[in-house]
Amino acid sequence: MAIVTPLKTAAEQTLLQQYADVKAELPGGPAVRKLREDAFAGFEAKGLPHRRLESWRYTDLRTLLREARPLADGAADTPAVKARLDALKLEGLRLVLVDGIFAPDLSSLDDIPEGVSVQSLSEALVSPREGLTRVLSGPSVGADDTGLALNTALMRDGVFVEIAEGRNLELPIVIVSLASGEEERAVFHRSVVLAAQGSRATIVEVSEAAGSAAQQINGAIVFETGDESEIQHVRLVTRQQAATVEVQSLLATVGAQAKFDSFALVCNAGTLRQQHFIRFAGEHSEIGLRGVNLLGGAQHSDVTLIVDHEVPHGTSRELFKTIAGGESTGVFQGKVIVRPHAQKTDGGMKSNALLLNEGASMYNKPELEIFADDVVCGHGATVAQIDGEQLFYLMARGLPRPQAEALVLQAFAGEAAEFIAEEAVRDLVMHEIESWLQAREAASEVSTV
DSSP states (O other), rough: OOOOOOOHHHHHHHHHHHHHTTTTTSSOOOOHHHHHHHHHHHHHHHHHTTTTTTTGGTTTHHHHHHSSSBBBOOOOOOHHHHHHHHHHHHHHSSEEEEETTTGGGOOGGGGOOOTTEEEHHHHTTTOOOHHHHHHHHHHHGGOOHHHHHHHHHHHHHHEEEETTTOOOOOSSSSEEEEESSSSEEEEEEEEEEEEEEOEEEEEEEEEEOSSOOOOOEEEEEEEEEOOTOOEEEEEEEEEEEEEEEEEEEEEEEEOOOEEEEEEEESSOOOOEEEEEEEEOSSSSSEEEEEEEEEEEEEEEEEEEEEEEHHHHHHSEEEEEEEEEOOOOEEEEEEEEEEOTOTTTTTEEEEEEEEEOOTTOEEEEEEEEOOOSOOOEEEEEEEEEEOOOEEEHHHHTTOOOOHHHHHHHHHHHHHHTTTOOOOOHHHHHHHHHHHHHHHHHHHHHHHHHH
């Protein structure tokens, strides 16, 4: 029998060499080194994700990454970085990553509330913490993903946050990840949030470019939430260079009688793949995954998720809204798995998209894998244009067409954003949505002159 060995692309060959060059200096004890080695072996066997893999069929990373950029190995404290931090108007504990490296001097470590501990991921990786590799690995449903495996192998830094039992944080924890470079680099970072029993907190992730160069970014955040906890996660990817290619992974293990909600806003983000690997670890819990994608030009946004109902009495809701114009592409791939013993599961998944012109495209692939019989699960997906009757109603009352379209689109996107519990964060999200719509409205008015 002939043995077929797939050829490595130039990017894959570079990544192999980069890992060989830096693996000895990457942080972590023996267990972490073993985790890295196993992850990279999986990547080496499979290579970069490509369209022949079902879960990556709409985002061919092997094609997108023709060349692997040099690894970022230090945080650059530039005036542009400080300017972006000053422009972020959101109160709370600010933890800053620059090029994937924790920057304590730029973080507000004097504002750490009681019951919260913070350290860099590089420090946590060399600690004798019990169960560290289990926490880092997250749910097993993400174990075979090669994009995540590459992050596991090359993660250099991030933040490690622990919230004590019963703590109720009044202000959010804001993790700001900035790409500073004027040269193209590859950034690998991972953050961890451990929320103990009965804790309540909002975690906001901000991913932006402070430099002018496009980056290759592979980031991940891992949540492990205790019983009776309530955690809200909000991700903002709003100011990346057009040629940036970014993979962001969310891994969450949720305890019993707990609530975990995640929302993501994507606009001006180049090419972005968001993947969610979520596991119910306890009964009577609620999980909500929602997002808004505002796309124009040649932007590409891929939302792929797996929700694993491993125990009975779990409730999950997924709602994603996409507005696509120009030559942009939206993708939604959602899978809900209900295990044989996960009776009384209640799951609902929905993807709605509006295409603003003929050049835009949207791919929907919702899936249910149900192995239990006493469940209520459903999914739906729609792709449409702006409702002409709604536009006529508004224009008949004196609104110009661009303003009428903006109002309709704002209401469409706002349906997902209204689930954000933290008022200040919700206001920030709506401000970003309105700013994007205003820019589109202004461009439409110019084009009609």
